[in-house]
Amino acid sequence: MNFRELIDKYKNGIASEEEKLLIKQEIEKYEAIEEYLSENIDIDFMEVENYDDQRDETIKLKKSVNSRLRRVVITSVSVVMLIILGIFFVLSPIIDSFYYNPTKISVGQYNQDIYFDLTAFTELNLPGYSLGLVTAERLGFGNYNIYYSRHNLFTKESKNISSKIKRDTHLKNFENIFEEEYISLGFQIITNPEISEYQYFKENKNRVISHIKKLNPVSYVSAYLTFEEDLTMEEIYNMLMEYDDIEITWIGIRTAPKDEAIQYLTGFKPPSNAVSAADDRPDKNKYPAFQLLDWLRDHTRSRNQSIWPEGYELHYKSLLRYMIDRKDEVNVLDHNHLKIQHYQSALDYVEEHGVKSYGVLIYANAEDLLTFIGKESIYTIELNQVMTSKRYIR
Structure with missing residues (x-):
């Protein structure tokens, strides 16, 4: 029997x-041998001096790698930032230049162009309204926020309104923002x-007048009136002075x-309802x-x-x-691309026939x-709105 079988x-x-x-x-014998070996044999798996040298070298290597990594990261971030800055400060203005820029100041000296654009548009097309504060905010790449009070x-x-223009696309039609009944x-x-040939229409003036007579005398009325014959600006001015x-x-x-x-x-x-931009105006010539x-x-x-009638005529032509x-x-x-054609035909008409009011x-x-x-001599009358009384009595 060998020793393994005995074990x-x-x-x-x-x-x-x-x-x-x-x-x-036998176990006691091997324990004694193990103890002897552990006490008398110096097993140097790795010389201490060499280990220290390797540790120092490892530390230096780590520092070198970290330094290189930092330089790479900083360089990468800088390149990305330069690209971003280039996009916003170089590419974005180039893109802006291809589209309508409402923040530009080229019409007047102080106000943004959007102020004059909306002022002329409102006065010509939207009776019964005026504009207050008008401003635009540049977002880049042909995008703008527009803010104004109506x-x-x-x-x-008053109503504060905001809209947005995105590369010549007005995301909300300016005219449609005016929710009240349209002028036509x-x-x-x-x-x-x-x-005018319809019997109902011929009788409509009397019906409206009859309705007004039933109102309280101090009721405040907004109404559209047309004249039997067109009036000159001098006749309109005299009417304003008389009443x-x-x-x-x-x-x-x-x-x-x-x-x-x-x-x-x-x-x-x-x-009485005109606006002034405090000496800031488009080209006076x-x-x-x-x-x-x-x-x-x-x-x-x-x-x-009196220069008022002359001023009325020049004002309307200037807006057109x-x-x-x-x-x-x-x-x-x-x-509405047809509007420009209308403005031109309107200007041609009044230059030939004079500025007269219907x-x-x-x-x-x-x-x-x-x-x-x-x-x-009133031809037609249409009620627009009625209030119990005029506000802010003076």
Whole structure:
């Protein structure tokens, strides 16, 4: 029996007493040898001096690698930042230059171009409204936010509106933001002259007057009126001077023969509702009366030589010329390429036939409105809005 077989018997508990004694003696012998070896043999797996040298070298290598990594990371970040800065400060302005930039200051000296663009658009096309603060914010790559306040001249209410332009695409049509009844409903006889032959339409004036008579005399009324014959600007001015208790807030101008439909109605605000940009205005040589109040201030004459009718005519023509010259900008704001053609044809018409009014938007107490209608040659009248009383009585 060899020693391995003897060990197996010992582990399995079947060894005899003599065999157990033999195994114990062998174990004691190997323990003594192991102890001797551990005390007297110096096993140097790695010389300490060499290990220290390798550790120092490892530390240096780590520092070198970290330094290189940092330089690579910093270089990469710098390159990325330069690319980003290049995109926003070089590429973005280049892209902006291809599209309408409402933040640009090229029309006036202080106000952004959007101010003059929206001012002219509103006055020509949207009776009963005016603009307050107008500003645009550049977002880059042809994108802009537009902010402005809209004032209802009848109710005296204001509304803050925001919109966005994205590379010449107006994400909300400016004209459609005005939720109230559209102008053409008040001047149907101008946009659809054929309806004058309808019996209902012939009787409509009397029905409206009868309704006004039923109102409280101090009820405040907004109404569209048309005249039996077009009035010159001098006649409009005399009308404004004669009636202190009424407010003509918008004057519609004829831009086609009387028997032809006018698809797009345009006009202007008289001085009481005109706006001034505090000496900031477009080119005075091209648009001499763009700011009507400023022009009137610059051309003061004696009371016997009124310049107001002349100012009215120049003001309307200045607004049309401005819109024609700002063709691309108008197309962005209005989303209607036909409007530019209309502005040009309107200007051609008034240059040949003069600036004459087919009707007005008027505000007055019910009693004063009836007096006005009774004295003047009014062809049609359409109620727009009625309030219990005028606000802010003075």
